[in-house]
Amino acid sequence: MTRPADWQIRLIQLLAVPGLLVSFYLLLYHNGVLVAACGTGGWDDCGVVSGPDALYSAIGPVPVALVGLLGYALIFLLAWLSDWLDVVAEYMPELMLGVTGIALVVTLVLTGLELFVIHAFCRYCVVSAVIVVLMFVLAVSYLRQETADG
Numbered sequence: 095m096t097r098p099a100d101w102q103i104r105l106i107q108l109l110a111v112p113g114l115l116v117s118f119y120l121l122l123y124h125n126g127v128l129v130a131a132c133g134t135g136g137w138d139d140c141g142v143v144s145g146p147d148a149l150y151s152a153i154g155p156v157p158v159a160l161v162g163l164l165g166y167a168l169i170f171l172l173a174w175l176s177d178w179l180d181v182v183a184e185y186m187p188e189l190m191l192g193v194t195g196i197a198l199v200v201t202l203v204l205t206g207l208e209l210f211v212i213h214a215f216c217r218y219c220v221v222s223a224v225i226v227v228l229m230f231v232l233a234v235s236y237l238r239q240e241t242a243d244g
Contacts, residue, residue: 107173120159
């Protein structure tokens with residue numbers, strides 16, 4: 095079971111909540127359900143980055159925002175399951191590092207596309223990127239703590 099000292103996992107789980115909200119907001123925007131509250135033109139242009147007609151806003155038929163939503167849900171559920179399943183708690187350092195590591199790689203690729211190809215940023219994508227980086231740093235810290243505790 096998860097010990098109370100596993101503050102990194104609790105913080106990762108807490109960070110997953112705004113990640114879920116941002117991803118859901120972007121998914122609604124991508125699907126044309128709502129209009130995003132962001133700049134138009136220049137470096138702050140959500141429509142060019144994640145709008146319904148944006149070139150890199152989907153991987154085939156799957157919106158990138160849906161991938162983010164599922165990723166944040168998986169991170170949240172892993173942290174929650176560690177309280178209930180001993181096998182998840184036992185491998186939590188490695189699981190969380192792996193999942194947040196994959197999220198970090200995807201985030202770096204998407205941010206690279208924004209910077210070098212699209213030449214525009216979506217402020218919500220930047221918020222999501224910051225959340226993912228924080229989660230990864232916390233996962234590394236958690237793994238180091240667990241390794242040191244032996």
